[in-house]
Amino acid sequence: MLLLLCLPQLTYAQQYYNVLKYGARNDSTKLATDAIRKAIAAASKAGGGTVYFPAGKYRTGPIHLKSNITIDIEAGAVLYFSDNFDDYLPMVPTRYEGTDITSFSPLFYAYKAENITIKGRGIIDGQGKKWWDFAEGKSRASQDSKWQQEFFRLNQNILKPDLPGVIERGFMRPPFIQPMYCKNVRIEGITIRNSPFWTVNPEFCDNVTITGVTINNPKSPNTDGINPESCRNVHISDCHISVGDDCITIKSGKDRSGRQQNVPAENYTITNCTMLSGHGGVVIGSEMSGGVKKIAISNCIFDGTDRGIRIKTARGRGGVVEDIRVDNVVMKNIREQMIVLDMQYANTPAEPVSERTPRFRNIHFSNITAEGNQAGLLNGLEEMPIENVTFSNLNIDSKQGFTIKEARNIAFHNVQVNPQIGPAVRAQNVRQLWLDGLRSTMPSAATPPVELTNAEDAFIYNCFPATGTDTFLKLKGAKTRNIVLQNNNFKRVKLPVAQDAEVTERVVGP
Template sequence: MKKLILFVFVTAVCFTATAQRFYDVIKYGAKNDSSKIATKPIADAIAAASKAGGGTVYFPAGKYLTGPIHLKSNITILIDAGAELHFSDNFDDYLPMVESRYEGVDVKSFSPLFYAYKAENIAITGRGTINGHGQKWWNYALTFYKNQTERNKYQLLFDSLNKDILLPDDPTQMKRGFLRPPFIQPLYCKNVLIEGITITNSPFWTVTPEFCENVTIKAVTINNPPSPNTDGINPSSCRYVHISDCHISVGDDCITIKSGKDLPGRTKATPAENYTITNCTMLSGHGGVVIGSEMSGDVKKITISNCVFDGTDRGIRIKTARGRGGVVEDIRVDNIVMKNIKAQAIVLDMEYAKTQPAPVSERTPQFRNIRLSNITAYTKQAMFINGLDEMPVSEISLNDCVFEAETGITIRNGKDIELHNVRVNTKTGASLSVEKTERLTVNGFVSAKPLTTAPLIRLTNVENVLLMNNWPFNGTKTFAEIKGANTKNILFKNNTLGEAAVIVADDVKKEEVKQ
């Protein structure tokens, strides 16, 4: 019996040691004083781990200079506290070009700094730092944008490898710029974990899983300085994505959800779906959490909760344009605090690019069933909803929200819109302006700082509106101003308006307003 117990114990120890085997990159020739580029030693350590069935490729404290790192299945990259990975800014190090995706278009381009293709069970973890040294990439891209210089050898190589790709509506997108590599891009992977690391100076989008399943991004810090297109986390056409406890300050959007652009996105028809985003803080960025504008493959079943945005240009932003196609639906946003928002706290805009009305087709985008609640925002504009003439934004609700704003909520081309217990304090203009919208409920809407120079609510060419349970603050001179020859069926119910007036313009038929 003692021999049997000893055998089982030794076997268990050996099995555990094998299962947790570490592959120290220094033992494979990497220098932790950045004196020599370590691309090959790192690749050798990954190959050895892969040959053994998987393992942890370990970076002890120190500074490592490297080119791109390609992960294989069952590989964990562990970047220990005190370890720094510095990626080369020599463009040649990111050749040969690989399968990638650039702004929603499938291409072959520079290798991402961390890359995996059709791998499973991969991870990048630890308390260390990875630095993309993006300045040279940014400078080159900005120079090309400004000067439209002749295509260099990298762009000519790109052209030769991408002769037959599906192009977006604006094909010059693939010609006008210098295509920079994303920092971390797993492509067609399953079971991806990115946890604990600090990322800085990304050449382009920072963490961009594409066509992946079961992705977890947790406790990651991303610090990119003001720089072109250095979005934080952009999971595109993925499903089962979990983003939590991250701290993000970047040169573009902090978190963006995408699913492909125009015909390339509709052809792949791979939605972004089943995402949870929670417990994150976001500082510098064009948007806090953004959906689109590349959403041609659909975006569905997204929850965003318990986040703080402080200093972003916008808070929650959903954007698209005619030609994209695709549907954004079943979105939940709850328990958000926004401060120092430079433009709008909430944006739902279907005219991100201005175009003329068109017949409804597969190229017509749709926004529907979007629910926002428990939001406090200090911002320039409270909210902007802008649908299309041929496709209104529909099934939108705003519940238990407070806005301190220069200007209020604007809604155009909406359908089935509800506002419940919403307070909007403005410095100028109406707190709520609604145009060309059908079926609107306004329940318990107030301003604690009413203006004498503007109505609380302005309605223009709207149909089927219910104004209920409203009790404006003392000092509200005009509760509602109603105008527009197409205005129909405005119903007041259970309101306590006091001295606040309702002004009905001459172009509105009197029988259409029921007080």
């Protein structure tokens, strides 16, 4: 007789490594750096595990993660990172504003690791003020501190940006969380505050998830929120961000260094986030020399940022920003522009097209409600206009409308812009412009809703100007030609079209 034994399936739970058992103190009386390092080493030796911080206050230097390690910071636990600069030596390979260097260790750092996580309901505090003050020159007497000397010793042959800047100072503040060349990175649930520099800054990583994270940095220099740079397959969701610089920024290296690495930022989704204080809500660039492509931004609220969506670059960067979608976004109390595509972030003269020339193309905005100073600015290059941008189903209350320069193939569909001063749309040196159902409920007797200067191939249709509009369309510039109006209702308008003397071609249509 054959006896069959049915055994329960065995399951293996990941081991927990409590940092208190490795010598850490949760009353902030002792630096926990060594204890945390020992706990990570023990977990790594076992093939992976969770390094656990129970409630309490901890002081620590940098934490270096290895593969298959989870950092779990319990609710009630607060990690205060040391502001002693010596604790972040020896210097490690890192990236600073798109330039590859060797510098201070990030506060959380991983290099060529896989399956790493930082999670929990606790708080991590970067105690950034001392870093900010030193970087701004408020607490240093000279440019030759021992840290700067070490930086210069280790970075003699780096590719610097085209224009002089912070690299020449030799004091690069560390990012708060910077995994480099890692796979399967997850940051979940934690609250982060007082970052010395950029807060969450994955570099050259694949499959990054950042979800449910709260970031609070006060007014401070360059303390961006989430900056994934030259990464693939990035998912940012359900985050709440209020910082001293941009809230979320997508980058891919700067100038020659970025072009040499040539690693784009691609396949990013950003959804269900709120952004409060910050220079920009979601920003692409200006360090985008490796290219940025296939980005989807949706279901976000920007309230009180300087700008909403901002894409910026300059001559010398090179790289292409393309295939960007922004949908279902609310912007309120925007102090500058709601939407910016600016290729002249640094004002430089025109030059022949080369690897230094950046490109913006295939960028689309839809279903946006916005209120603030200026509806939008599109500012291309004479030698490389912005290409193929659409605006669909927008409702904007603003002090100023859209300004578009050096662009082609630009379309507005069912867009309402209510500027207090100036036109709803002002375009200069633009080719292939579609205005379909453009509306403005705040007409001005002195200002037409649409003003075109040196515009070619414009098609304006399905418009019904509001009562009080004296002139609907103003044409200027000797290069203005092939302007077509069709299916518009001008019965409330005194003069549908006004042309300056230099505009010689007659407008087609009523």
